[in-house]
Amino acid sequence: MKVLFIEPPKDIWFVMGEYLPPPFGIIQLAAYLEREVKDVDIEVLDCNAQQIDWKGMEKRIESFNPDIVASSALATCNTYVVARTLETAKRVNPNILTVAGGQHFTATAQESLETYPEIDVIVRGEGEQTFTELVKKTNKKSSFPQIKGISFRQNEKILHTPSRHLIENLDELPYPGYHFVKDIVHKYHFAAMTGHNAPYALIEGSRGCPHNCTFCSQWIHWQGIWRIKTSQRIADEFEFCYQNYGSRFIWLTDDNFGFGKRADELADGIIQRGIEEDLMWFTQARCDDVVRNSDVLPKLRKSGLRWVLLGVENSKESTLETFRKNITAKDAKEAVKLLKENDIFAHAMFIIGERKDTAKSIADLREFANELDPDFVIFAILTPFPGTELYDEARKNGWIEDFNWSHYDMVHAIMPTETLSTKEVQEELYNCYRSFYGSFERRISGLFSGNKMKRRIYRYMAFRGILKQFKELF
Ligand code: B12
Ligand code: SF4
Numbered sequence: 001m002k003v004l005f006i007e008p009p010k011d012i013w014f015v016m017g018e019y020l021p022p023p024f025g026i027i028q029l030a031a032y033l034e035r036e037v038k039d040v041d042i043e044v045l046d047c048n049a050q051q052i053d054w055k056g057m058e059k060r061i062e063s064f065n066p067d068i069v070a071s072s073a074l075a076t077c078n079t080y081v082v083a084r085t086l087e088t089a090k091r092v093n094p095n096i097l098t099v100a101g102g103q104h105f106t107a108t109a110q111e112s113l114e115t116y117p118e119i120d121v122i123v124r125g126e127g128e129q130t131f132t133e134l135v136k137k138t139n140k141k142s143s144f145p146q147i148k149g150i151s152f153r154q155n156e157k158i159l160h161t162p163s164r165h166l167i168e169n170l171d172e173l174p175y176p177g178y179h180f181v182k183d184i185v186h187k188y189h190f191a192a193m194t195g196h197n198a199p200y201a202l203i204e205g206s207r208g209c210p211h212n213c214t215f216c217s218q219w220i221h222w223q224g225i226w227r228i229k230t231s232q233r234i235a236d237e238f239e240f241c242y243q244n245y246g247s248r249f250i251w252l253t254d255d256n257f258g259f260g261k262r263a264d265e266l267a268d269g270i271i272q273r274g275i276e277e278d279l280m281w282f283t284q285a286r287c288d289d290v291v292r293n294s295d296v297l298p299k300l301r302k303s304g305l306r307w308v309l310l311g312v313e314n315s316k317e318s319t320l321e322t323f324r325k326n327i328t329a330k331d332a333k334e335a336v337k338l339l340k341e342n343d344i345f346a347h348a349m350f351i352i353g354e355r356k357d358t359a360k361s362i363a364d365l366r367e368f369a370n371e372l373d374p375d376f377v378i379f380a381i382l383t384p385f386p387g388t389e390l391y392d393e394a395r396k397n398g399w400i401e402d403f404n405w406s407h408y409d410m411v412h413a414i415m416p417t418e419t420l421s422t423k424e425v426q427e428e429l430y431n432c433y434r435s436f437y438g439s440f441e442r443r444i445s446g447l448f449s450g451n452k453m454k455r456r457i458y459r460y461m462a463f464r465g466i467l468k469q470f471k472e473l474f
Contacts, residue, residue, distance in 0.1 A: 002041045003135060004066035004089075005030055005180075008081040009047040009054065015378055015411060017192025017460050020049060022181060024202040024253065025072045025102060025127070031177030032128040037135055044180035049187045054088065061092045067138060070099040070131065076385050076408040079104055079112075087118035097138055101127050103221045104405070107387030109151035113158045122151040125221065126207075128173065130164055166225060170207065171233045178245050185245045192460045193307065193345075193453055194249040194280055201247035203237045205229055205266075209256045211286070214324050214389040215351070215382060218255045231262055235269025242275045250281040257283040257308075259293035267296065267303035279304035280453075286311060287335035288327045297342040306453055307345040310335055315368035316361060319354045329368065336374045345453040348374040352432060353382040353425045355399070357417045362428045366435040375446075375454045379432040380410035381425060437461065 007023035023046050030042050045052070045060055052060065061069065069089035071082045082105075086098035101123035105112050109122045121144075123130045130149040137143045144152055149164035167173070178185055178201065188200040206229065208222030219226075229237075234252070241247035257263065270276050281304050290297075290310065312332040313325055320327060332348070339346035350369060352362050369377055384391040384400060385408060394400050399415045401422050407414060413425040420428065437443065446458030 001037075001039060001068075001135060001138065002064065002066040003030075003033065003043075003068045003070065004061065004064050005042070005044045006057065006061075006069060006071045006085050006089075007044070007046040007048060008057070008071060008078070008085040009052065010078055010081050013409060013411075015380075016190075017457065019190040019192060019200070020188050021190075021200065021251075022046070022049075022178070022185070022188045022202055023072070024176060024204070025074065026070065027177040027180050028173070028204070029070070029101075029127050029131055030180050031174040033132050033135060034177065035174050036132045040135060042180065044177070046181055046184060049181065049184040054084070057085065058088050058092060061089050061096075065093070066096060068097045068099060068135060070101070072102045073100070073104045074102060076104040076383075076405050079405040083116045083118060086116070090118045097121065099123060099131070099134065101131070103217050104386060106221060107217065107385075107391075109160060110158055113151060113153060120152060124149050124151060124160075125163060125223070126166055128167065163223075166207075166223060166227065168227075170204075170227050170229045175237060175240055176201075176203065178241065182245070190249055190251070192457055195456060198249040198280060199246045200249045200251065201241040201245060202251050202253055203234065203241065205234045205252045205254045205257070205283075211256065211326065212324060214322065214393075215385070216255075217385045217387045220387050220389075226256075226258075228258070228262065231265035231269050234266055235273060238270055238279070238281070239273045239275055242279060248278055248280065250279065252281060252283040255284050257285045257289070259285060259289040259296060263293065263300055264296045267299040267305070270303040271299075276302060276304045280306040282307040282309070284309040284311065285335075286327060287331035290335040290338055291331050294338045297338060297344065301342045301344055305344055307347060308339055309347045309349060310339075310374070312348040312372070312374075313351045314354070315365055318356065319361075322354060322356070323351075333372060336372055340375070343451060345376065345451055346374040347376045347378070348372065349378045349380060350432070351380050351382050352428055353413060353415065353417060353420075355417050357425075358419045359424075359428070362432070366432055369432070369436055370439070373442075375449070375451060376457055377436050379429055379436075381413050381429055383408050383410045383414055 005026040030044055047057055071085045073079055073082045082100055089096045089098050098120045100119050105122045106124040133147050148161050151160045186199055189196055190200050208226040209219045210226040212219050285308050287310050314320055315329040336346045384394040402414045413422045416422045446454055449455050
């Protein structure tokens with residue numbers, strides 16, 4: 001049995017500057033499959049890192065001659081590249097079983113199977129156990145209805161088997177399969193933030209989130225359950241990547257790190273392993289968690305935590321309530337201040353385009369962002385990702401004006417607000433960036449900041465003209 005995992009050629013998210021991430025979801029699945037099934041020949045093809053175009057991909061599929069080709073969208077905006085990948089596989093050999101998975105395909109299983117005849121099976125939700133069972137039963141298609149967690153076609157009908165239970169203990173997962181990409185592992189980088197000399201790895205610390213924001217697909221995908229790896233295990237994975245793959249910048253994939261005791265223990269674990277001196281790591285966090293757990297920040301900084309992305313989202317109370325975010329503008333101010341005091345790069349994410357947003361409320365948000373003055377900001381447009389409560393509401397009310405999935409990148413406006421057209425929401429995004437990064441004082445203070453990461457990103461922006469790229473969206 002031969003299985004080929006493919007990370008398709010795809011566009012980077014220019015908002016984050018220059019980076020090349022490892023295809024984490026699929027190397028994780030590959031490692032699990034390798035451990036559970038002995039007689040399987042597995043390859044991972046990362047078209048981005050190997051600079052392989054569509055033609056090159058086709059040739060690789062031909063030469064490897066797989067029984068199964070599997071690909072992951074990561075985010076909704078990559079739907080078409082995954083479909084094209086699987087279509088390419090079918091063109092090479094119609095007998096290849098093509099499999100897609102991840103948040104988007106899970107949420108749109110019925111619709112995706114109706115739209116893309118090139119997809120044979122969609123693995124819904126958690127992939128490891130389901131995909132492994134699918135590989136074991138590939139040659140017995142009659143047993144597909146017994147595999148929990150898949151959607152597929154049978155006799156012209158689309159079937160969805162019942163969902164599978166989640167893995168209870170994430171510590172039982174194998175270490176991520178970086179050995180599948182060992183020849184190119186040195187290529188992964190987040191140059192805009194950490195330069196070219198800090199090999200970049202992703203490590204997963206948890207799945208899901210205990211909160212339930214209306215626009216977020218994360219908690220829905222993981223069934224509203226937050227499962228965490230032990231801090232000991234996460235620290236082991238840090239050391240594993242540091243020692244074996246030379247990783248010097250680690251992105252902890254948790255959408256909500258949680259801080260607290262877990263963070264304290266992780267910082268201890270990294271420091272005890274003696275790898276903190278030349279290690280940088282990143283995570284995403286809620287503002288209230290940072291404020292509540294400020295006492296652990298110095299130790300986290302010592303362990304190499306250099307950069308935190310805060311989901312500030314908005315300053316307006318009613319908008320935060322609509323999002324069910326359960327934080328306040330005061331939390332955001334305090335969190336940014338605390339991160340900066342601890343020399344941790346404070347990165348804030350804001351969302352514009354909520355239904356009640358007006359030109360005035362977005363101007364107020366711009367003012368708030370300027371006053372908050374984080375080291376770096378991303379303004380994003382409220383996007384109805386399939387699977388979210390927002391998507392259901394927007395669809396029911398006919399708000400969605402654009403169903404081109406490649407625009408679901410939080411940079412393209414998809415919906416109008418009550419008072420702004422979709423085009424005006426798009427223009428407001430540009431105004432937000434211009435307001436924040438257009439400030440001469442901010443640019444100068446960025447270029448000469450005491451924080452190394454901040455100096456690097458402002459230098460990067462100065463030379464690459466990120467503002468210009470936003471302007472080109474119109
Ligand atoms: C790291 C990351 C990034 C990195 C890139 C990482 C990469 N490898 O390319 C960066 C910063 C560049 C990035 C960018 C973006 N991201 Co991002 N990102 C993440 C993050 C934090 C971790 C991804 C990860 O590795 N998870 C761990 C793996 C194991 O989980 P997984 O991929 O879901 O896979 C499991 C299952 O879903 C399933 N599965 C998945 N794929 C497949 C495929 C097959 C064949 C099978 C069988 C199973 C399967 O099995 C896996 C194991 O159980 C996630 C949030 C999260 N914690 O997942 C957001 C997330 C995926 N990103 C998101 C978004 C919106 C984006 C952006 C559009 C903008 C943004 N705001 O960040 C851009 C798009 C860039 C692009 N063009 O691809 C959203 C996606 C929502 C959606 N439905 O589209 C997420 C969920 C964050 C969120 N809470 O909203 N991202
Ligand atoms: S936005 Fe953040 S806090 Fe809210 S549900 Fe998603 S991951 Fe959790």
